[in-house]
């Protein structure tokens with residue numbers, strides 16, 4: 001299914017791999033993980049984040065309901081930028097189609113805030129843009145982002161890079177309407193799936209001084225019970241997400257339950273109690289285990305299960 005590319009030399013900590021169907025992706029040698037496994041980077045980005053979150057439709061609606069505010073996307077774990085580029089491409093294509101159809105309204109104003117601890121993988125991807133496909137045509141934009149930390153992709157899209165450890169920073173970026181939560185797996189990258197990290201995202205969305213939180217949706221590729229329990233205890237409403245690649249189910253969360261098509265319900269909650277991997281992830285260590293009675297009691301009292 002995945003083969004290491006025999007013609008591509010290793011460059012530092014990353015290598016190109018060939019996925020089923022011949023498309024290329026990137027493998028982190030240190031983390032031992034291939035990004036976007038089971039499908040190609042663009043398809044996963046479109047299915048899991050851009051399509052499931054209806055980014056184009058929601059950005060258009062936002063332009064009408066909040067004409068003075070940009071629609072804000074947080075892209076957590078920029079990596080080789082497949083999610084960010086797929087979102088920007090969808091937004092640009094939609095603007096072009098509307099213009100061709102005679103729509104004279106300006107395109108929705110969108111800001112993409114990408115967070116990344118190390119841009120080494122993006123630099124690797126840039127030097128293999130042709131092989132990776134989705135990056136073709138984006139080389140100079142990505143180079144500008146790396147150089148200046150901010151790039152005006154077109155008059156309606158601003159892309160900003162926030163360097164640093166997301167799990168340790170206090171977040172200065174404007175409160176998001178959409179979060180693409182895409183670090184490595186909880187086993188390899190536990191601090192990015194911890195109660196503290198999901199609570200910090202919740203705080204910036206919901207616990208704002210002006211109390212004017214807008215709707216926000218967060219998508220990610222896992223269906224782990226431990227991660228879902230962690231997100232719920234951090235304040236999020238959590239539901240079943242769309243399938244993508246080899247995954248039959250993923251996870252979607254939101255700050256309002258009505259944004260979820262399939263919120264987790266009583267049946268899921270009763271299975272949590274007998275799961276061997278339902279303990280919320282705290283701090284920087286991921287220890288699999290059953291949920292403690294006090295955590296289960298907290299879970300049962302959440303508005304989602306009331």
Ligand SMILES: C[S@@+](CC[C@H](N)C(=O)[O-])C[C@H]1O[C@@H](n2cnc3c(N)ncnc32)[C@H](O)[C@@H]1O
Nearest residue numbers: 077078079080081082083116117165166182183
């Ligand atoms: C699976 S890759 C992301 C793939 C990417 N979203 C895309 O669309 O191509 C995970 C990324 O998360 C980044 N990451 C891991 N821990 C992080 C942290 N604590 N803060 C910020 N970025 C982190 C990694 O460096 C890596 O680039």
